[in-house]
């Protein structure tokens with residue numbers, strides 16, 4: 331299945347660090363439903379018949395509904411299995427970031443960014459979103475389009491909607507997916523994605539697709555599966571829809587001494603918020619306040635006074651001051667391991683490419699420099 335997926339690596343952290351859905355996609359975390367008594371559950375066939383009736387009442391064409399539902403004679407065992415056996419290993423924030431941001435990922439990203447530089451730049455300028463951030467999300471969600479899931483979306487959603495655990499959420503997403511088919515953006519055979527219903531190279535849940543997917547190349551279909559222009563514009567549109575501020579960065583890594591850490595713990599309020607990650611950071615403060623508290627740049631210098639208001643996100647040893655745009659990344663997936671990895675990957679893609687064929691001694695020096703950068 332998604333053996334190579336970075337998204338799944340993160341899923342382990344996200345699923346157990348919060349009540350978030352296992353899907354690695356932008357969406358509202360579903361509440362877990364109270365399970366009905368097993369005896370009162372309809373058979374899958376009866377349940378599907380009720381879905382069909384509801385779908386027709388919602389205006390979805392009968393031929394679309396019939397073709398889609400005929401495809402799933404029974405719940406998909408692999409989907410139920412994945413939903414019940416998510417990895418339980420919990421790593422520290424630093425461990426997650428280092429497992430995700432490998433040299434190989436950065437090298438792939440540099441290649442893929444170079445191949446799509448003109449398009450990413452054009453879309454980035456058009457939407458007012460840093461093209462490296464667009465590429466960072468693309469990289470995290472599908473290894474830059476290398477793998478976006480092989481599960482049939484309708485089958486996966488029907489299985490999770492029939493299963494009592496989060497039936498209400500997934501039933502809604504099932505109707506959204508049928509609506510996408512109804513509009514003709516994609517055909518049934520090509521509507522694929524993760525076992526949890528996240529679709530295409532940017533892993534949108536169907537609800538996010540209906541709200542944010544873009545037809546940038548103008549062929550009449552919003553194709554997040556195989557048209558890079560639509561993929562990039564849809565990511566940008568999602569970020570803009572969640573408050574991305576043009577021309578501003580996501581944040582920066584900073585140095586926080588032990589004394590500063592104590593001062594921050596005692597003197598700076600935690601933030602409130604709808605998802606766990608937003609509660610696991612400080613309130614935003616002006617640069618001057620962080621300076622006074624003893625926070626420094628990674629080279630030990632003073633924070634620039636032009637720095638936007640920033641909130642502090644801390645792991646065990648690494649610390650990050652994050653700006654308002656960081657919230658748009660959390661809206662995509664509310665986990666610090668995700669949002670920081672996107673930001674740091676974007677920074678690497680924006681920076682000078684790593685030396686390809688360095689002398690062994692030079693290589694060692696580079697490694698050391700990176701470790702302290």
Ligand SMILES: [Ca+2]
Pocket residue numbers: 544545546547548549550551552553557560
């Ligand atoms: Ca298109």
